[in-house]
Amino acid sequence: MSTPEYSEWIGRKETCDDSLDWGHVQQVALALDRPAPAAGEPLPHLWHWAHFVRAQPYADLGRDGHPAQGSFLPPLGERNRMWAGGRVNFHQPLRVGVPAQRQSTILTIQEKTGRTGSLLFFTVQHDYVQDGAVCISEEQDIVYRAPSPPKLEGGEPAPERQWGATIQPSAVMLFRYSAVTFNGHRIHYDLDYVTQQEGYPGLVVHGPLIATAMLQACVDAHPQRKVARFQYRGLRPLISPQAFDVAGRMMEDGSAELWAEQGGTLAHQAHVAFKS
Numbered sequence: 627m628s629t630p631e632y633s634e635w636i637g638r639k640e641t642c643d644d645s646l647d648w649g650h651v652q653q654v655a656l657a658l659d660r661p662a663p664a665a666g667e668p669l670p671h672l673w674h675w676a677h678f679v680r681a682q683p684y685a686d687l688g689r690d691g692h693p694a695q696g697s698f699l700p701p702l703g704e705r706n707r708m709w710a711g712g713r714v715n716f717h718q719p720l721r722v723g724v725p726a727q728r729q730s731t732i733l734t735i736q737e738k739t740g741r742t743g744s745l746l747f748f749t750v751q752h753d754y755v756q757d758g759a760v761c762i763s764e765e766q767d768i769v770y771r772a773p774s775p776p777k778l779e780g781g782e783p784a785p786e787r788q789w790g791a792t793i794q795p796s797a798v799m800l801f802r803y804s805a806v807t808f809n810g811h812r813i814h815y816d817l818d819y820v821t822q823q824e825g826y827p828g829l830v831v832h833g834p835l836i837a838t839a840m841l842q843a844c845v846d847a848h849p850q851r852k853v854a855r856f857q858y859r860g861l862r863p864l865i866s867p868q869a870f871d872v873a874g875r876m877m878e879d880g881s882a883e884l885w886a887e888q889g890g891t892l893a894h895q896a897h898v899a900f901k902s
Contacts, residue, residue: 632735632746635700642678642728650677650806651722657802658838668719671845671853672838674754674762678728679808690819691810698730699748705770706824707811709833710747711859714764726756733765743772767859775825777862781891785883789847790873793839795831795866803835829866836864836894840872840884844898847874848882851900858896864888874898 648665654676655662663670682693692707720726734749747769754762797815804814812819813830820826837858845853864870864886870893874884884896 638732640698644677654806657806665723675834676806691812710767710769712766714856720761729753746770784887787873788875791843794869831864843872854901855899
């Protein structure tokens with residue numbers, strides 16, 4: 627159910643413009659170790675997460691390096707931020723070098739109690755508009771938890787895969803992805819902070835980076851198929867520099883099940899529906 631304390635924030639909106647600059651797209655490609663599309667070509671799936679940045683001055687950042695809440699999102703004190711998952715609908719590709727706009731709305735705010743204590747869930751709707759058409763629409767689930775030890779172990783055994791790839795999340799890769807997404811969250815690059823303040827054993831791999839790798843492995847395995855919808859969720863963090871696998875299998879209904887695994891157990895899950 628909705629949390630009365632934050633009910634006035636539901637429905638709040640903001641917009642963010644971006645040129646989808648070709649030079650920046652090249653940097654994203656290097657961060658992901660992928661070929662860069664040319665100007666006018668489609669932006670690869672989920673690369674829009676490296677664009678539409680609403681940056682804040684240092685004075686407006688929290689202790690974790692993220693923008694302090696209170697403008698678009700409400701003030702939340704010293705809670706730790708995590709990207710829990712989301713749902714992305716691909717209507718048509720965004721094109722490199724063509725101006726576009728992200729239109730964002732807070733849909734829901736809910737407080738729940740989990741193993742690590744109080745959890746505050748935000749669902750934010752984003753529409754990405756280019757040349758007057760909505761190219762991508764998505765809902766992002768973001769969770770803020772009270773400071774407590776993170777869940778690092780457990781998870782179901784990974785299914786038998788039909789395709790997969792191994793990712794080596796070096797500190798340089800995490801730094802580059804933080805740089806191209808302008809993500810100041812210190813859990814991804816500040817070893818002292820992440821181990822001493824948030825209780826992780828090492829640098830945390832970005833959830834969006836993992837999701838992008840899962841979907842890219844699926845697209846590489848099925849280049850003839852067009853992705854219509856991507857739904858993903860994180861089960862537990864992945865820690866650098868330990869390698870992890872992104873893998874998947876086709877389902878009987880023609881959709882695909884995707885996952886990231888480490889040590890034979892699931893860490894992230896996703897589902898892909900294809901266009902007919």
